[in-house]
Amino acid sequence: MRPSFYITxxxxxxxxxxxxxxxxxxxxxxILAMYHRMNxxxxxxxxxxxxxxxxxxxxxxxxxxxxxxxxxxxAARFRELWSYFNLSNDDFIRTTEERHVRVVQSVLxxxxxxxxxxxxxxxxWYSVADELFISDKDYEEGKYRDVRxxxxxxxxxxxxxxxxxxxxxxxxxxxFIAPENRRNxxxxxxxxxxxxxxxxxxxxxxxWGIELPFDDQYVTYVWFDALLNYxxxxxxxxxxxxxxxxxxxxxxxxxxILTTHCVYWPAMLLAAGLPLxxxxxxxxxxxxxxxxxxxSLGNFIDLETIQEHCGRVGKDMYRYYMAKEGPLQNDSxxxxxxxxxxxxxxxxxxxxxxxxxxxxxxxxxxxGKIPAPGEFSRDEETLKTNAEQCRNKVFAYLQELNVNALxxxxxxxxxxxxxxxxxxxxxxRVKIDAxxxxxxxxxALAGLRFSAALxxxxxxxxxxxxxxxxxxxxxxxSLAEWxxxxxxxxxxxxxxxxxxxxxxxxxxxxx
Ligand code: MSP
Numbered sequence: 409m410r411p412s413f414y415i416t417x418x419x420x421x422x423x424x425x426x427x428x429x430x431x432x433x434x435x436x437x438x439i440l441a442m443y444h445r446m447n448x449x450x451x452x453x454x455x456x457x458x459x460x461x462x463x464x465x466x467x468x469x470x471x472x473x474x475x476x477x478x479x480x481x482x483a484a485r486f487r488e489l490w491s492y493f494n495l496s497n498d499d500f501i502r503t504t505e506e507r508h509v510r511v512v513q514s515v516l517x518x519x520x521x522x523x524x525x526x527x528x529x530x531x532x533w534y535s536v537a538d539e540l541f542i543s544d545k546d547y548e549e550g551k552y553r554d555v556r557x558x559x560x561x562x563x564x565x566x567x568x569x570x571x572x573x574x575x576x577x578x579x580x581x582x583x584f585i586a587p588e589n590r591r592n593x594x595x596x597x598x599x600x601x602x603x604x605x606x607x608x609x610x611x612x613x614x615x616w617g618i619e620l621p622f623d624d625q626y627v628t629y630v631w632f633d634a635l636l637n638y639x640x641x642x643x644x645x646x647x648x649x650x651x652x653x654x655x656x657x658x659x660x661x662x663x664x665i666l667t668t669h670c671v672y673w674p675a676m677l678l679a680a681g682l683p684l685x686x687x688x689x690x691x692x693x694x695x696x697x698x699x700x701x702x703x704s705l706g707n708f709i710d711l712e713t714i715q716e717h718c719g720r721v722g723k724d725m726y727r728y729y730m731a732k733e734g735p736l737q738n739d740s741x742x743x744x745x746x747x748x749x750x751x752x753x754x755x756x757x758x759x760x761x762x763x764x765x766x767x768x769x770x771x772x773x774x775x776g777k778i779p780a781p782g783e784f785s786r787d788e789e790t791l792k793t794n795a796e797q798c799r800n801k802v803f804a805y806l807q808e809l810n811v812n813a814l815x816x817x818x819x820x821x822x823x824x825x826x827x828x829x830x831x832x833x834x835x836x837r838v839k840i841d842a843x844x845x846x847x848x849x850x851x852a853l854a855g856l857r858f859s860a861a862l863x864x865x866x867x868x869x870x871x872x873x874x875x876x877x878x879x880x881x882x883x884x885x886s887l888a889e890w891x892x893x894x895x896x897x898x899x900x901x902x903x904x905x906x907x908x909x910x911x912x913x914x915x916x917x918x919x
């Protein structure tokens with residue numbers, strides 16, 4: 409049976425419109441999913457929307473519509489963005505769906521029956537804005553907004569019971585939380601005694617949520633509800649075979665939702681008797697033009713800005729840039745100048761030039777037919793071995809989710825092909841020895857085709873166009889063997905895949 413690979417993005421809140429943060433996590437997950445499919449794995453890629461809770465209720469009230477209508481509108485915006493990017497997700501889950509409500513209520517009932525959920529009264533501080541109960545210390549430090557004193561009866565999950573098991577799991581599975589800085593953050597957090605988790609909200613205060621199956625005066629705390637989506641979608645309690653096939657997942661998240669994913673979620677799974685996630689990878693954040701993104705600073709990268717960039721240099725470049733420069737370990741800064749410069753140097757120059765040189769020469773001197781190679785010298789053999797090594801590294805980086813290194817690795821190989829041509833100068837050689845120049849062009853094209861196949865998840869539209877130009881009947885998205893390039897095949901006319909972008913166009917700001 410093919411190995412399975414289950415990857416998730418966070419479920420996006422429907423109180424805000426998509427922006428570079430949501431686009432980033434989702435495109436990286438898509439890229440990972442596509443590489444795994446290319447590797448022959450059985451992939452399940454999930455994204456969706458988080459639709460309950462106070463923020464959504466308030467946003468709907470503000471717009472003067474009922475919460476369900478509000479959710480439908482916002483969920484549609486996310487779907488639109490993902491279809492704009494041709495996302496390859498296998499499912500899109502909304503936490504208001506019936507299939508999810510059933511799972512949440514079943515898990516709650518099971519934990520309640522087992523005494524893992526109990527009722528208690530809380531007297532203390534509550535942040536309305538963050539929907540959190542906070543300590544006296546937090547209150548004094550003024551960390552939270554909109555804080556009120558409340559006295560309230562609620563239901564609690566015995567999260568504290570799982571502290572030791574969780575710490576042990578993290579130590580025994582060094583890859584469970586990545587990157588290393590996030591793992592250390594969680595181990596640091598777990599040095600303090602873990603408290604039980606309040607998992608309910610009284611309906612009088614909040615009605616937009618999943619009703620507790622054992623007390624109709626309460627709804628479920630939004631995080632306890634939302635996290636369970638990761639098991640709903642692959643079929644928990646509905647399609648056990650499918651569930652077994654895909655669970656556990658690799659969760660791709662941002663650094664701000666580390667504790668909920670690395671502490672609450674594993675504790676919930678342990679309580680439910682389910683295997684823990686395979687990996688939780690928490691990336692950093694994008695800043696914009698050197699500062700934290702904010703609507704008031706005018707540097708917020710929203711959907712319109714994303715589409716404006718894509719309109720200039722193509723959607724593929726946006727994906728490519730997210731992968732190459734995105735904040736995996738620490739934060740990264742999105743600068744328009746760097747974005748367009750990277751386009752020019754990596755795609756217009758390195759990749760584009762290579763295509764140009766090879767297609768032009770084959771067109772001019774070989775009637776557009778891929779020349780048959782003669783004997784390979786050490787240089788061509790090296791190109792071939794390097795190609796294989798490049799592929800091995802790409803798949804090794806894939807295991808670590810290191811898309812930065814993966815992208816740089818392929819580009820390095822593309823640059824080495826340009827250097828090879830500069831040394832061999834087929835444009836001069838062809839006038840003296842057409843057969844020898846043919847071998848050089850064949851080898852360079854074999855390398856180009858190999859790298860185009862590897863680049864497919866990063867630049868799917870452009871690489872599909874490349875394979876059409878190559879005209880060998882191969883479909884983009886499968887792995888290419890270096891020597892399988894068919895000599896004699898007729899190339900199609902060359903199109904400029906990555907026309908150079910004139911940076912002076914940036915003088916009129918995008919925002
Ligand atoms: N609904 C919760 C997740 C529940 S998962 C069961 C949530 N939603 S969110 O819409 O607020 O955030 C979703 C993701 O966007 C988070 O992973 C967050 O890190 C990410 N980002 C928000 N702003 C970001 C940047 N500026 N840069 C990168 N990612 C950022 O949290």
